[in-house]
Amino acid sequence: MKQIAIGLMLLFGFQGMSFGFQARKPILVITDCYHPYQDPGDNLDLIQGFALRDVELLGIVLDITDAFRKDTADHPTLWKDPRGPREAGIIPVLQLNYIFNRNVPFAVGPMTLMKTEMDEMRDSPGFEQEGIKLLLDVLRKSPEPIEVLSFGSARALAVAFNREPELLKKKIKRIHLSAGTASKNYALGKDEGANMIPGGEWNVALDVYAFTRILKSGLPLALYPCAGKDGGFVKDINTSYYTLYDMSFLSSMHPKLQCYLDYAFDKTLRYDFLRSMDAGAPYTAGKKPQFDTFHVWESAIWLNATDRIIAKSEDGKYRLVKKEQLEDTDRVIENGLRPCRLTEIRDDGRFQFEYTAGDSPIYIYHRSDTEENEKALNAVIPKLFESFEP
Numbered sequence: 001m002k003q004i005a006i007g008l009m010l011l012f013g014f015q016g017m018s019f020g021f022q023a024r025k026p027i028l029v030i031t032d033c034y035h036p037y038q039d040p041g042d043n044l045d046l047i048q049g050f051a052l053r054d055v056e057l058l059g060i061v062l063d064i065t066d067a068f069r070k071d072t073a074d075h076p077t078l079w080k081d082p083r084g085p086r087e088a089g090i091i092p093v094l095q096l097n098y099i100f101n102r103n104v105p106f107a108v109g110p111m112t113l114m115k116t117e118m119d120e121m122r123d124s125p126g127f128e129q130e131g132i133k134l135l136l137d138v139l140r141k142s143p144e145p146i147e148v149l150s151f152g153s154a155r156a157l158a159v160a161f162n163r164e165p166e167l168l169k170k171k172i173k174r175i176h177l178s179a180g181t182a183s184k185n186y187a188l189g190k191d192e193g194a195n196m197i198p199g200g201e202w203n204v205a206l207d208v209y210a211f212t213r214i215l216k217s218g219l220p221l222a223l224y225p226c227a228g229k230d231g232g233f234v235k236d237i238n239t240s241y242y243t244l245y246d247m248s249f250l251s252s253m254h255p256k257l258q259c260y261l262d263y264a265f266d267k268t269l270r271y272d273f274l275r276s277m278d279a280g281a282p283y284t285a286g287k288k289p290q291f292d293t294f295h296v297w298e299s300a301i302w303l304n305a306t307d308r309i310i311a312k313s314e315d316g317k318y319r320l321v322k323k324e325q326l327e328d329t330d331r332v333i334e335n336g337l338r339p340c341r342l343t344e345i346r347d348d349g350r351f352q353f354e355y356t357a358g359d360s361p362i363y364i365y366h367r368s369d370t371e372e373n374e375k376a377l378n379a380v381i382p383k384l385f386e387s388f389e390p
Contacts, residue, residue: 024056025147025306028138030109032063032152032206033089036267038081040291042151043092043264044385045298047257049149050100051388052306059105059138061131062088063152065206066111077197077205091273092264098274099256099390107134109156114209117216120162135160136167145173147305151298153206154179158213165217174220176301179203179211182225182238182364186350191231199349201227208349215345222304222337223353224365226297233295235370240300242374247289249382255281256390265290299381300335300365310335310376318379333376337363 029049033042049057064087067075072082093106109131110124121132135156139146150157154177161168181200188195197205203226204211214221228236235241250258262282263273270276283289303310303320311319311330318333326332339360344352353364367373 024054026056026058026142026144027147027149027305028059028061028135029057030061030063030135030148030150030152030156031089032065032203033092034064034068034086035089035091035264036083036086036269037264038068038083038086039295040265041294041296041298042089044261044294045151045296045302046089046092046096047260047385047388048302048306050096050102050104051390052302055306057102057104058142058146059107059134060093061135061156062090062093062106062108063131063150063156064088064108064111065113065153069111075206078202079193092260095260095263095273095277099260099277101390105134105138107131109135110159113207114155114158114213117158117209117213118162119159119209121159131156132160132163136164139167139171142171145171147173148175149178149301149305150175151178151301152203154203154210154214155207158207158210158217161213161217161219168217168219172219174222174305175214176222176224176305177214178224178226178240178297178301180223180225181227181229181350182236182353183227183229183350184352186346186352187229189228189230189234191227191233194227194231201225201232201349204349208347211349212345212347215342215351218361220361222301222363222365224297224301232297235374237367237370238364240297240365242296242299242370242377244294244296244381245378246382247291247294249386250289251281251283252382252386253283254389255284257385257388258283262287262290296377296381299377300367303335304337304365310380312376318376320380320384333372334367334369335373335376336366338366340364 067073071084073080088108107130110121110128194200198208224240225238226232228239256277258281259277308320310333311321314329339356340353341356342351342353
């Protein structure tokens, strides 16, 4: 039996192994990943869709907002980001397809804001229609309902729902939506910038109509607020934000993934963007990581969408496991979802909620101990990335 277990571990790897054979979970990712990056976390977390052995990544919709493609952004309510220009993250997706020898389809969605909650955006340029077509095609072709992971605006989802609501109701198992502010009674906090923008949070402000449309859609939804009362860079029991305090794990990652991240984090503009994925192991060779610490919002979504649990062993070590791998002496670190109902949805994208007993179409992220949650994530997430093998 021990030999069988070892064989399964070698076959499936740490990140996807569970004792017993399980079908791969179908997932579609919507991401506002750019190159050069706007948020480098988008480039890092996208690796998981390709590397997790129990995930079948069906497609990637690049959620791009035209204002941030310019030298200096001119979004009507968000930061006039002067670090442009940048484009849709086509290069990162191609690099990951190359590294993992895959052909995951991808396309760009509409780049401008919805005009109303019911906007179908059929007047968008053809190139920007492809992201919506890809989303709808993936849903049509999937024999079972799928999980949708949304990082960025909810524009592609809202437009697809406006066009084919019954298809989304039938074929989406759950939307894991990284967006919104968890602030009781709409309390304003220390972050003046967050207080001033629609929804109090970046992803909502990217397209407010899209966010409110999805909140009102009746679709099965898991909300992972990016911001609390004091903004997006302060931990809260209902927000997914935490800090990775040590990036040295980059040097222990697979060489090709080191090249991928080095290319992204350096904002590289080499023409040979695929061949450069074979250029050694830069961090192992001594290159200092471009970030001493790293802001993260995405981990909770990936762990919950792929049914991973953080366990603390009797010896005090944190482990990432599946439910069937839990031991009787383990203590589970809260990093999950609670059923709730939305009691109010404002036009500016802010909302109020209350927990409910039993099942609900809407869940919200919850962690009662934000400090231990962060400590545990700092222990397990680097090990997860170190385990990835193309």
